[in-house]
Amino acid sequence: MSHLPPSRHSFGESVLAFDVGGTDIKAALQDNDGVFHSLQRVPTPRDAASPGEAIIREVSGLARGYVREFPQASVRALGFVVPGLVDEQAGIGIVAANLGWRNFPFARRLREENGMLPVAFGHDVGLAGEAEMHVGAGRGLRDAVVLIIGTGIAGAVFCDGRRVRAGGFAGEIGHSPVPSGTQCACGAYGCLETVGSAGAIVRRYNERTGNRATGAEAVLRAARAGEQAAREVWDQAVAALAEGICQLAAVLGTEAVILGGGLSQAGDELTGPLVRAVDSRLSFHRRPDIRVSTLGQDAGLMGAALHARGMLGEPA
Numbered sequence: 022m023s024h025l026p027p028s029r030h031s032f033g034e035s036v037l038a039f040d041v042g043g044t045d046i047k048a049a050l051q052d053n054d055g056v057f058h059s060l061q062r063v064p065t066p067r068d069a070a071s072p073g074e075a076i077i078r079e080v081s082g083l084a085r086g087y088v089r090e091f092p093q094a095s096v097r098a099l100g101f102v103v104p105g106l107v108d109e110q111a112g113i114g115i116v117a118a119n120l121g122w123r124n125f126p127f128a129r130r131l132r133e134e135n136g137m138l139p140v141a142f143g144h145d146v147g148l149a150g151e152a153e154m155h156v157g158a159g160r161g162l163r164d165a166v167v168l169i170i171g172t173g174i175a176g177a178v179f180c181d182g183r184r185v186r187a188g189g190f191a192g193e194i195g196h197s198p199v200p201s202g203t204q205c206a207c208g209a210y211g212c213l214e215t216v217g218s219a220g221a222i223v224r225r226y227n228e229r230t231g232n233r234a235t236g237a238e239a240v241l242r243a244a245r246a247g248e249q250a251a252r253e254v255w256d257q258a259v260a261a262l263a264e265g266i267c268q269l270a271a272v273l274g275t276e277a278v279i280l281g282g283g284l285s286q287a288g289d290e291l292t293g294p295l296v297r298a299v300d301s302r303l304s305f306h307r308r309p310d311i312r313v314s315t316l317g318q319d320a321g322l323m324g325a326a327l328h329a330r331g332m333l334g335e336p337a
C-alpha cells in the first residue's frame with residue numbers, strides 16, 4: 022500500500038500517545054499497524070499554581086491537532102504516561118518532585134477534556150518497560166528488569182510475566198542501597214544512583230578533577246584516552262550497577278536486564294564490563310543476560326500506545 026499518497030493511507034483504528042517528561046512532552050498518532058505519525062516534542066508547560074491542569078491543556082490541544090490533521094484516522098483511545106509516583110488504577114499522579122503536582126486526577130481530566138475518549142494512564146518507566154517486554158528487547162521473557170539510566174536510575178520489574186507495581190512504589194532500583202553509595206538527593210544514604218547513574222558519573226568526575234564535563238559520554242571518552250580519574254569513576258559506576266543487578270538476580274531470578282536511558286548508548290563499553298562484574302559475583306544464580314533497549318527514547322510513547330490499545334492485560 023506504500024504507493025498510496027499520505028491522504029489515502031489507511032490508518033484504521035488509531036490511538037494517540039503522550040509521554041510527559043521533565044523537559045518535554047512527546048506525542049504521536051499511532052495507526053493500526055503500529056506506525057507513529059507526526060511525532061512531536063513540545064516543552065512541558067510549567068504552572069506552579071496548577072501544574073496538572075497546565076499539562077491537561079497542552080495535551081488536549083495536541084490531541085485536537087491530531088484529529089484535525091488526520092481526519093481519516095478513527096481515534097479510539099488516548100494513552101498517557103507521566104513520571105513520579107503514580108496510581109495507575111485510580112488514574113492519579115500522586116507526586117512528581119520536579120513537575121509539582123500532587124494527587125492530580127489525570128485520567129478523569131483528560132477524558133473530560135477529550136469528549137470522554139477512553140484514557141489509558143500509566144507510569145512512564147513502567148509502561149516503557151511494558152513496551153520493551155511486548156515489542157522490544159524483552160520480547161518472550163517473563164522475568165526481566167528494565168533499567169533506565171540517565172540523570173537518575175529508574176526501573177520496571179517483571180516477575181512471572183507481570184509487572185510488579187506495589188501501588189507505584191516498586192521499581193525504584195536507583196534508590197536501593199549499594200556499599201559504595203553516598204548521600205542521595207532523595208534524603209537516603211547509599212542509593213545506587215549516587216554512583217551508577219550518568220548524572221553521578223559526571224558529578225563525581227567533575228568533583229575529582231575540577232573539570233566541567235557535561236555528559237557521561239565525555240567521561241567515557243576521557244577514560245578511553247587513559248585518564249585515571251575518568252577510568253576510576255566509570256569503573257566505580259559499573260561496579261555499583263553490578264551490585265544492584267546481582268541483588269535483582271538473587272532475589273528475583275531475573276533472566277535479563279534491559280538497559281535504557283542515556284548511559285545505555287555506551288553500548289558494549291557499558292555492557293562488556295558489566296557482564297564480567299556480574300558474572301564474577303554470582304555462583305548458582307540464574308545469570309541475567311544484559312542487553313540494551315531496542316525501543317530507546319520511544320519506549321514510553323510505545324507503552325502509552327500499547328496501553329491505549331488495551332494490549333497490556335490490565336485495564337486502566
Ligand SMILES: [Zn+2]
Pocket residue numbers: 195196205206207208209212
Ligand atoms: Zn535515593
